[in-house]
Amino acid sequence: GAGVSQTPSNKVTEKGKYVELRCDPISGHTALYWYRQSLGQGPEFLIYFQGTGAADDSGLPNDRFFAVRPEGSVSTLKIQRTERGDSAVYLCASSLTGTGELETQYFGPGTRLLVL
Amino acid sequence: AQTVTQSQPEMSVQEAETVTLSCTYDTSESDYYLFWYKQPPSRQMILVIRQEAYKQQNATENRFSVNFQKAAKSFSLKISDSQLGDAAMYFCAYMAAQKLVFGQGTRLTINP
Numbered sequence: 001g002a003g004v005s006q007t008p009s010n011k012v013t014e015k016g017k018y019v020e021l022r023c024d025p026i027s028g029h030t031a032l033y034w035y036r037q038s039l040g041q042g043p044e045f046l047i048y049f050q051g052t053g054a055a056d057d058s059g060l061p062n063d064r065f066f067a068v069r070p071e072g073s074v075s076t077l078k079i080q081r082t083e084r085g086d087s088a089v090y091l092c093a094s095s096l097t098g099t100g101e102l103e104t105q106y107f108g109p110g111t112r113l114l115v116l
Numbered sequence: 117a118q119t120v121t122q123s124q125p126e127m128s129v130q131e132a133e134t135v136t137l138s139c140t141y142d143t144s145e146s147d148y149y150l151f152w153y154k155q156p157p158s159r160q161m162i163l164v165i166r167q168e169a170y171k172q173q174n175a176t177e178n179r180f181s182v183n184f185q186k187a188a189k190s191f192s193l194k195i196s197d198s199q200l201g202d203a204a205m206y207f208c209a210y211m212a213a214q215k216l217v218f219g220q221g222t223r224l225t226i227n228p
Contacts, residue, residue, distance in 0.1 A: 031214070042120075042207050042218030043161070056215065089159060105216060107153075107161035 004108035025094030139208030
């Protein structure tokens, strides 16, 4: 695709429910990143994929959060037993190889998650 | 741990004037990379400019330039000839092990 796309654009759920957020990276990009942006804050790193494997998941806040990228393209961020504190914008980014420090990360428009 | 601090929550400037956004960072690394991203209301983060720490020359991209002071760990963004389309949140970021560490952002308003 022309850019990184994320679906849904907005998601409202109830406390305790399960949600899935999808990211479709730029075609051919092997690296994919998830960030979380709380209201009034800068984005915070969650997890980074190199191909199908998670190269760094040190930013996942707890075991309710899980992400997959089974075919090395689309990624899904999964949140179990959602809490009100999970409300945030979840941003996805991709880069060509994920091995160069200066490599640009291209961001999608994010999914705004609201947990009631 | 690396941290990035933006001390100006909000800034405003008259159209066509120049504005400087401040950023300081903390790191023990000697080689690293710094970025400024712009986030308009559409939420999509857009790269504005980037700087390699080993380069003494300040990066420039058209109306955008940086003042990189490595010893002071300072990385400010200067926007010349401000335009209405420059209005957005601006985030300073540090790259470490493929992860971007962002500051809290500065909201820039352009007054016509």
